[in-house]
Amino acid sequence: MFKIEDIRKDFPILSRKVHGKPLVYLDNGATSQTPIQVINTIVDYYSNYNANIHRGVHTLSQEATDKYETARYKIQNHFNAKHAHEIILTSGTTESINLVAHGFASLLKKNDEVIVSSLEHHSNIVPWQMLCEKTGAFLKVIPMNDEGDLVMEEYDKLLSKKTKLVFVNHISNALGTINPIKYIIEKGHQVGAAVLIDGAQACPHIKPDVQELDVDFYVASAHKMCGPTGVGMLYGKESWLKKLPPYQGGGEMIAEVTFEKTTYANLPHKFEAGTPNICGGIAFGTAIDYLNNIGFDNIATYEHELLEYATKKLLEIEGLKIYGTSKNKTSVISFNLNGIHPYDVGTILDKLGIAVRTGHHCAQPIMAYYKIPGTVRASFAFYNTKEEIDVLVEGVKKAKMMLS
The missing domain is CATH 3.40.640.10 (Type I PLP-dependent aspartate aminotransferase-like (Major domain))
Known part of the structure; x- marks a missing residue:
């Protein structure tokens, strides 16, 4: 298994802060972050x-x-x-x-x-x-x-x-x-x-x-x-x-x-x-x-661990519902807090340095099926950690407390 500490060093953006908090980037379904190896290729092309x-x-x-x-x-x-x-x-x-x-x-x-x-x-x-x-x-x-x-x-x-x-x-x-x-x-x-x-x-x-x-x-x-x-x-x-x-x-x-x-x-x-x-x-x-x-077998194994860990931790929050509970799924969790609009949750999470996606995710027929305006979506990559999931969970709890 790869060492997560070494992997994270490849991604310069993961060391930045947002609103004074360490960035917790959980919007990988929208776009993944870029390792220094790819950044160097771009610089090399335009330089040489x-x-x-x-x-x-x-x-x-x-x-x-x-x-x-x-x-x-x-x-x-x-x-x-x-x-x-x-x-x-x-x-x-x-x-x-x-x-x-x-x-x-x-x-x-x-x-x-x-x-x-x-x-x-x-x-x-x-x-x-x-x-x-x-x-x-x-x-x-x-x-x-x-x-x-x-x-x-x-x-x-x-x-x-x-x-x-x-x-x-x-x-x-x-x-x-x-x-x-x-x-x-x-x-x-x-x-x-x-x-x-x-x-x-x-x-x-x-x-x-x-x-x-x-x-x-x-x-x-x-x-x-x-x-x-x-x-x-x-x-x-x-x-x-x-x-x-x-x-x-x-x-x-x-x-x-x-x-x-x-x-x-x-x-x-x-x-x-x-x-x-x-x-x-x-x-x-x-x-x-x-x-x-890195190896796709390594990626799949690690991301499955993140998915199981995050699912368990989030479901411990009363009033939280996960949409998409297939036995065969990848490291994406779409959820809502009962009675709270997903946009409001996402806004509070952003103030805590946590990047998630909110809304219909360009999949409005799915939202229509569930009769909801959208969800909060946390999507994990191989460079995320269980500690970041803990930060997410605490952030969701804080959002619930503030918005209930």
Whole structure:
């Protein structure tokens, strides 16, 4: 097992104070913090080889291109994609999803059906609603139960020969539920549907193997994985990426342009128009190296300890209710205090130096199911400690006392 004291030294921000109190950062579901190794990569890029890629014969351009494409290979190896050109570098999960939705606008027809789940982030609902409005397809929803699990028997009933696409998150950002994506993918394929898995919340905790899953599309964001904001990836099976039209037109995604006709570049460049977030892509590769050096088995074991400890301690507070009690969940706890608005709790916790997320977490259908305006969400990472959880618990007790 790694030493938590050594891990925390890698994250400069964890030593700062907020409102005069030591920072207790428990908003990792929104964005993770950045280790010094990734920060140094960003500084090195802008200090030593900042240049545009794929186009220049000069040394800086070649160095930047080599580092950027090396990062693509790191991402390929991490997710076990068959080919490096199946990894499309994007601005993040949301752009990756929209890229696929845009592509399927030319493949769907009226009365086709698209399935999403009731646990989705808005980024995995709105693009498909827009797609259905554009094509005349119908959107179907896998329901959830009180524990925050998807009802698989209902998923089975929704599937038919009309089902062309299935989109489900790997892990719920609002509740921490780990969805049975292997089953979802297999059942979707049985009716000939393509399946996209939103891995934004999963990738900090789990190392997905896209070939073993046999998934058609998998998306993720670097900033959830100790990397920078503004960069992410779309994995797509080569066969599907060849079928989809380009998402944007511009430089880099073309093979030849005349005023009469344009031909498009091969994968992955067909989907990478314009100058990309070069530094972000390179730093994404460094973040993946960092997480793999710690080891995802170590991360999972430690974070499970934090989840169990925090769940036990928080449930000792009278009037506290946890939403999302699946037996299969990651280190996220969404909760409310009886009769107290989550925003008010979060405001008091902030004054104590504790960073949590409050609100609907871009998952309003989940909140509607529970008939609540939102929750307080504490999301833990491998650099958090049980001592920080103790600070959270005392902070929640203080908020309860002040607001009751």
